[in-house]
Amino acid sequence: MTTETDSAAPPLEPRVDTGTHFMLGDHAVAEAALAADLDFFGGYPITPSTEIAERLAHRLPRVGGKFVQMEDELGSMASIIGASLAGGRAMTATSGPGFSLMMENIGLAAMMEVPVVVVDVMRASPSTGLPTMLGQADVLQARWGSHGDYGIIAYSPASPQECFSLTIMAFNAADRYRVPVFLMMDEAVAHMTERVVIPPASEIVRVERKGPDKPPGEERFLPFKPGEDLVPPMAHAGEGYKVHFTGLTHDERGYPALNVPTHESLVRRLVDKIRLNADKIKMYNEYLVNDAEVMVVSFGSTSRSAFSAVHEARARGIKAGHLRLITIWPFPESRIRRIIKMGNVKKFIVPEINLGQMRREVERVTSLPVIGINSAGGRMITPDEILEVIAK
């Protein structure tokens, strides 16, 4: 039966806002999520991520999706897990204080292998810190924030254009590997307006979740039996398969199996499905690396200062290079090892708006000197500060 409300419903707007825009970083994330077929957003607005929720609250219902402002960040995270288990593409966006509250359910998503995208726009921390002022100190939290061992993927955009492209990739990576994927933005990128090119809908790549290879009913489907890539196929609620999801250690049927061998193989697989696929996942950008003697390693908005500093150092005849991490997790350590093997690099410099979180990762893979340039937050590190250390 067609009701009056049905016939009176306004036509849906197009999802993809194709064209060249002068766009805020936060808005580029929202538009990318729409282009990536976002079905559900559950969130609790917090600066400096608020513009993501604001734009999606307006746009998502108009393209046929659902936007729910949840009671808090625990609920936000739980809601997107539910939406994803029902087959939808689901996302939330927050900042450090909310990211902390999400940690419990992030672990649940990792354990149940639920694809979700979580945006964390980093502000100066800890705790409520400096709202709407820059920070980059949640990067280790993204990797290790929930208890236990598990693998995740985290991207770090350096421009509004990259906010767009990496959000699309985040959805694809979440579905491909059945993991929580983080877009670790910082306030400077979130609140920066630049040119953003949004391609036609036909050019937006969508990677589908791997599903069961048999129809429901005939033979028992094992929802946690992985393929060769260590990723199990996913059946959604309502598709007719018997599925059971729990945060307890579970067997291939998804039922609790509280014994050591099951636990050992499950947790090792959760880690290995990212670790062993790291070469396919990791992304970085290099600038004048080949003959570089001083290598600046950076991520997020700090990369822009690093780029300017390296550019200026070269103008002064100093052999500086720049390795920009696009995935901070998995950390592209094999690439750094290869750069070291080339034999030119004498020291690394890691500028970051925290007191040395990613510097530890670089130190982990080299015995060369690694010099940190650090700020506790609230401001960008300037090109001059980096240049000074390069020139030393």
Place this chain on the structure above:
Amino acid sequence: MMMSAMPDTTVTKTKTTQVRISGFGGQGIVLAGMLLGKAASLYDGKEAVFTQAYGPEARGGASNADVIVSDTPIGYPLLTRPDVVVAMFQEAYARFRPGLREGGTLIIESDLVHPAEDDTAFHGIAASKIAEELGRRIVANVVVLGYLVGLTDVVSRKSVERAIETTVKPGTIDLNFEAFAAGYDRARQELRP
């Protein structure tokens, strides 16, 4: 996998202009900055980055809109030494006048800013009064933008007009065109030898 969101550029001297538009919340500072950046980035074929700072108040707090326009990709997105400073009220003048590059362009809202006695190198425009005469005080920001563009040519007039067309509410396009023209023409008259 490699990506090149920040393309390699050869080391050359490039032309970069840093513009700061400052005023109080409600004066349309952010829109003025947005229009300037959009004109440069989308219609003049240049690189532009726009950032802003504002107080927690919806109206009345100090706010500034910062735009960098460059021929080449922009790394560090914040202003280091503005080439152009616009002050739309006294506090903004006091705060940002000292940061202006030597020989840079200072623009003030002449009814709202009283410059220091020894500060004579400025361009003044009674933007709010001109906007009122056009019918709405709210377009004072676009009057000032027109004046800024007329004085500096940091972007082309045509590109700002396209930015206005694609940004403001359709019903206010003509009013904004008039506001822009009023400021722009005033600047051109002043520059005429």
